[in-house]
Amino acid sequence: MLAPAVIYIAALVGFPFLLAIYYSLSDATVGSQVLHFVGFKNYQRIFENSTFWTSLRNALVFTLVSQLLVVILGKVLAMALYKDFRGKWVVRFLILLPWVAPISLGSIGWLWIFDPVYSVINWAGRASGVFGDNFWPIWLGQPDLAMASVIMVDVWRLLPLATVIILAGLSSIPQDIHDAAQVDGAGFWRHLTHINIPLVMPIMLVALLFGIVFTFTDMIVIYVLTRGGPYDTTQVIASYAYFTGIQGGDLAEGAAISLFLFPVLVAVAIFLLTLARRTEVT
């Protein structure tokens, strides 16, 4: 009963993956049906390409900054949601929205919010006097701002996932421990640093690792909001692979670029497995 699923996965995940490695060592293009083995030529070309290095750096910045924010904010939000209060289900519904809605459509919403002319942020800033008369940021058109904007959208998108995962971790702490800490007179910070953070640490790491995978390999936010622009300042590996391999038609080079996602995934996988093993032992 297991065989069909395993065969399907092997055929549609394993086989294409091997093919990706093979393509990266060949001269495959969209147009021609024949391909030749060319060794590491594609990789050599990529290493000499400054756009690739920019994308790699951007992808790392994009991932690390956004996930750091997601974990910190997710922890704060999970602790706030851990308490019972009236209307909790409404809040939970609202907070889950960004994760649940198709991300391409959520990004379109942000595209409108960041619009160069009609941006509601700029309007509010101008109307409230926070933005001076000469200050009118073009959110997605100025290099540093564009990166900050896509990071913000990514945080917005992954915050709900991290929050519900951390919340599940918080709820699994037995109430006795909280009570014991209270009896011993632990204040908020002591409670946080000695109970809430260490006991939820494994599950926070799970949230962080999935966040890293989803962000590092994502191209949707970037594709919809900036297409990697301005001047490749928000280009990441995944989007660069798409523009090279599919739009540019150079399958071989695209495959080689996208394979640079893989080391990070392997690292995450190893980390997750050791984490799972350790929690099983204790």
Add this chain to the structure above:
Amino acid sequence: MATPLGKPSDKAVRPESPGPVRVAVKCGVCVVALLGFVVPATTFLARLASIRILPATQSVEELIRGSIMQRLKNIGGRIGHFGIVAAFAAFCAFPFYWMLITTFKQTNDLINVKNNPFLYNSPPTLENLRTLFIDTQYAQWLLNTLGVGVLVVLITLLLAVPAGYSLARLTGRWGQQLAIGIFLTYLIPPTILFIPFSRIISDLGLQDSLWSLVLVYPSFTVPFCTWLMMGFFKTVPRDIEEAAMIDGLTRFGAFLKVVVPISSAGILTVIIFTLTLVMQEFVYALTFITSSSQLTVSIGVPTFLVRGDVYFWGSLMGACLIVSIPIAILYNFFVDRFVAGFTVGAVK
């Protein structure tokens, strides 16, 4: 779990509770003293009181002040808590609120820079939605998405339910390794596989066809749903199937006739998640499909409604909202299980 007497009120009461008791004891002692028993008795009681109670607490006023401080602290904490929750909810929901406002705005209202964008400066209109459904292929995209979704759900159920069951019943090294292997495949993202797939799909003659999506989407729904179902079947006791097998059913028969029916909640979860994953998928659809009549919603809206220099923001926002809200409502019932699919058993 959430009783009307929630946790915060519990916490608020507990530290105060010794207060009133002590006050009452103290008052009782005073009254007893004042009633004027025999002097030795009085002094004895007073001494008893001074030993038992006075060292433990401060004066009555200090006690009262303490409880007021406590209450103020609680109120402060509650306001702070409300502020945090409200700020996060606003951040998360604002884009959707903004879509809602924009959907019903007239275009000339939207593009007048002088207007307050939060208000309806011209009366609300349904024109944007009419444009969306009549002048664009939005309805077609919705149908495409739904069609692909239903087929992918069927394939996923056929593959993932039996696989999840076998993994739940396979003990020993092999089963565990396979389970972990399946878990790891959902770490391999579409952004690595889409380039070889583009060639495979065109070799199969499926480019620009919804069938390509039906074929490829199970590659990420099956691992996730297998993992979910495995967790689900582990909670079904073995005795049930064993009883059915004693009654003459084969193992497969027992699975079909006994285990599947009591697992309908798990199967429903799989259906919901598969549908939402299909709705959200972007990279494969972007790669395989070019003609507008074959698009799914998540790809049609950002590519075909945002083309050229003219953005029909009202229709665009409506398009996003119509898809997002129903999924969000459905999803909300199943979040906890979704989380279970991610946490690798780190939460027990």
